[in-house]
Amino acid sequence: RPRVLYWFRTDLRLHDSPALHAALELDPECFCPVFTWDPHYVYRTRAGPNRWQFLIDSLTHLSHALTALHPSQTLLVLRGPPLALLAALLAAHRITHLAFEPDPDPRAAARDARVRALAQARGVALVNGDRPGRTLWDPAALVAANAGRPTTSLAQLRRAAAALAAAAEPPRPLARPERLPPPPPERPSPADLERADPDVAAGRAPDEGLGADVNAALRARPERSYAGGAAGPRADFAVPALEELGFAAGAATTPLRGGEGEALARLGAVAGDAAFAARFAKPATAPTALGFGPEENGTTGLSPYLHFGCLGVREFWWRVQGVVEEYEGRGKREGGGAAKATRPPESLAGQLLFREMYFAAQAALGERFGRTVGNDIVRFVPWHLPSKLAGPNGDGSGLAPADAPGPDDDADAYRVDSPQAHAWFRRWRAGTTGFPWIDALMRQLRRDGWVHHLGRHALACFLTRGGCYVDWERGARVFEELLLDHEPACNAGNWMWLSCTAFESRFFRCYSPVAFPKRWDREGRFVKRWVPELGGFPERFVYEPWNAPAEVQRKAGCAIRGDGLSPVEDDAGDGLQSYPEPMFDFAERRDVCIRAMKKAYRVGLFGNDERVLDGSWRRLFDDEAEGPTEGE
């Protein structure tokens, strides 16, 4: 009978899991569930403590869920490079089948190819299920159905999906298993595993040419999750603790908790409110909501669960579909004004279709999807703080931006062409721009690891085409670190969208940091929640406190002063708190940016243009187009 090794990756759930389902269909005599604590992920994924905690919680929950299905099962967390550890396990347990969910992320492709080759070389069968687990449809098949082109509109995505299947609907979700086979009779020996990798054996951090730890600056202490060997400090294959990663205990501030149980409970709450789920209209939900769900006119908060695979995307799709059918049927039965459900793009299903569109667009372009260089769907705009280019001559011939080492303060990652724009970027990142709406969103992002989609629009537009004229790749890196739901395809896609460099082109539609939030929140509850300094400001000034007369500021207990970078003494003699002055005149910057975007559109370069790589783009821009384009 088969002996199955199940390698969990970004599918931290038991329901709606095609690879798991296929593995258990084999009726194996033993089933060994593992998660590899991959140094590539630990050192090369830009992630703050919130996202690590979410991962840890999701793994812990998964382990408990496995135990609930078989008392001797737990999730074995193996610390070290997956290739070596999996090779050791295949041998130790005489594994016949290696099962895992295919990962559409291009950065995982090389690793997965090596693991496939390993399995084939050992005569171990691969089990990946009969459909993708992470997306509704196979992204590569969608690309093929779209004539090999990246899907850049919802219409293209829907046409491609319709071409894949007669039904034009994704497959139904798969049931959660009711029982599991036992684990292999003996646990893997840490010594055997460690022999597979000399660094792990020596208690060193594994080195596979990893380069710098991109999170070094975020960690309070050195990273130590490999110091105890492959089985961890207690030799029990337990899930690492946040402290082992070098973060302080309690460094995670998000109220969102990871895990399949939490995901299904939240989905249940969404589906349990038929009017909310069926009449969901994204543009009508409030980026100023203080919570999730219908009471707050908020969204579902399910995105982090989709990212870690705690929630199956087909489970989400079909649960909502069921509610919609019920809702419309009930409306019809009761006669009169039939209850109308919303449709894509604004409906819940529409949100999943956008996600699908980004996955398919990424599948067509691979890693280039996440940057400008070499990316033929993204317009070239001579943004400030552009990514440096890799390659022997710094000419981009290597195609990868040399932004990998170090966090964004590392000057190696991008070129500081404008000290002014750099100061604006640092203030944007810190949430001290002096624009309360922008700062509130950024502070929510820092604490909760989550911001409403329209709030992300406001942040992204402000940093790029609607304010700072800073490269969207800078903003994308910050979101990568801070978002619990950071999905490379969706993040890059949305940054291109909002910067009007791909997917969208109406750059003259610009989000105002004063007018936009007033559509949902005239009193400024949201701003006062996240920027408590402004709690005493009257409604009239809450989004533009710099316009409040000195007397109003005094009565509000907060003075508008300081540059947002150097701390102001709160007791500057007057007993008033401080909130920074706005970093520029928004209307002025908006006009400058729109003119510069117009110029960039007229020049009409895309990321794969030779002139982008060799620097000759400079000759096509005059200095009027926001900043000098000659010389240094």
Add this chain to the structure above:
DNA sequence: AACAGTGTTGTGTGC
């Protein structure tokens, strides 16, 4: 070839 309509989610003014 020219044109109109549409595209997940803009703003400010005036009625």
Add this chain to the structure above:
DNA sequence: CGCACACAACACTGT
């Protein structure tokens, strides 16, 4: 408050 419209004007699709 809700609505129409100007603002200045891009890309794609279908006719």
